[in-house]
Amino acid sequence: MPTILSPGTTAPDFTLNATPDQKLSLSEFRGRRVILAFYPADWSPVCGDQMSLYNHVLAEFRKKGAELVGISVDGAWCHQAFAHDRNLHFPLLSDFEPKGAVSRAYGAYQDNVGESARALFIVDEQGKIAWSFLSPVGINPGADGILDALDMMPAPETTNVAT
Amino acid sequence: MSQLRVPVSARDHIRGGNDADVTLVEYGDYQCPYCAMANPIVGLMERQYGRALRVVFRHFPMEEVHPLALTAAEAAEYAGDNGVFWEMHDAIYANQPRLGVPLLFAIAGTLKLSQIGLRDSLASFLHAERVRSDFLGGVRSGVNGTPTFFINGVRHDGGFSASELSAALEQQLTVTR
Numbered sequence: 261m262p263t264i265l266s267p268g269t270t271a272p273d274f275t276l277n278a279t280p281d282q283k284l285s286l287s288e289f290r291g292r293r294v295i296l297a298f299y300p301a302d303w304s305p306v307c308g309d310q311m312s313l314y315n316h317v318l319a320e321f322r323k324k325g326a327e328l329v330g331i332s333v334d335g336a337w338c339h340q341a342f343a344h345d346r347n348l349h350f351p352l353l354s355d356f357e358p359k360g361a362v363s364r365a366y367g368a369y370q371d372n373v374g375e376s377a378r379a380l381f382i383v384d385e386q387g388k389i390a391w392s393f394l395s396p397v398g399i400n401p402g403a404d405g406i407l408d409a410l411d412m413m414p415a416p417e418t419t420n421v422a423t
Numbered sequence: 424m425s426q427l428r429v430p431v432s433a434r435d436h437i438r439g440g441n442d443a444d445v446t447l448v449e450y451g452d453y454q455c456p457y458c459a460m461a462n463p464i465v466g467l468m469e470r471q472y473g474r475a476l477r478v479v480f481r482h483f484p485m486e487e488v489h490p491l492a493l494t495a496a497e498a499a500e501y502a503g504d505n506g507v508f509w510e511m512h513d514a515i516y517a518n519q520p521r522l523g524v525p526l527l528f529a530i531a532g533t534l535k536l537s538q539i540g541l542r543d544s545l546a547s548f549l550h551a552e553r554v555r556s557d558f559l560g561g562v563r564s565g566v567n568g569t570p571t572f573f574i575n576g577v578r579h580d581g582g583f584s585a586s587e588l589s590a591a592l593e594q595q596l597t598v599t600r
Contacts, residue, residue: 312485312488313562313568316486320562346487401567402566402567403567404562407562
């Protein structure tokens with residue numbers, strides 16, 4: 261299994277296609293928390309379940325101050341069809357060209373199959389990795405680990421400041 | 424090993440007595456075909472183990488892929504308010520290929536429930552919060568798809584065929600006896 265970046269490391273910045281004509285950079289999330297969910301492939305049974313589960317937990321992630329993005333080596337058109345089919349309400353980023361470069365930067369690439377590993381990262385407001393987890397490829401890691409990790413982080417700064 | 428984080432309590436839908444040796448908690452979705460397959464198997468286990476087993480059902484609707492799951496769960500809760508949760512539960516699974524709002528109203532009618540009451544409870548999302556809290560409790564316990572079973576609080580990662588479920592239950596029975 262690959263070795264993923266550990267907590268405390270600065271999350272490598274990236275810019276990837278979120279749709280065929282829109283790009284998204286990690287740096288755009290600065291000041292907010294973001295969950296990066298690397299996964300092997302759109303349409304495969306386990307990933308489909310995992311992304312679908314996260315889609316249903318999205319409100320809970322947001323309540324805890326975290327946004328979510330999925331990342332795999334699938335092309336932007338493939339992501340678009342998959343997101344449409346599953347009604348996903350979060351962006352899927354395409355680590356397609358050069359293939360897997362971002363996944364590699366996070367240590368979340370499986371060279372033997374040419375796909376991203378099933379790895380989770382929480383990047384904090386300062387762009388540092390606060391938590392990471394590598395799941396065996398065939399196992400859906402669920403959302404409990406992410407929620408537990410978010411609960412362990414200090415309460416996010418809100419715009420409602422009592423004076 | 425994932426553990427059930429929300430203990431079984433009086434708010435749950437429970438079939439069987441508190442003195443049962445084994446508690447089987449299922450997280451399910453009324454539009455999930457695998458859950459419909461599992462439901463008669465759970466019934467078979469109840470007949471096989473009698474008083475030794477109690478069964479708990481909690482909602483885990485994946486409404487973005489199963490658009491009727493949430494409404495069906497709320498309808499089952501409405502039936503629960505009127506003392507016939509399990510009758511509604513079994514009827515939904517038995518008729519899953521026909522699942523739709525008309526089916527839910529038809530079952531309510533068969534169970535002699537007020538259909539106006541059902542309409543009002545669905546329109547006001549009376550049970551939405553209860554269903555969501557079941558769902559979130561499941562997520563926190565490591566449920567990542569349906570059906571997911573917990574046997575005496577530990578997630579059952581094997582299959583749900585009669586033989587696999589029965590073997591897992593037997594194992595707990597020998598531990599507790």
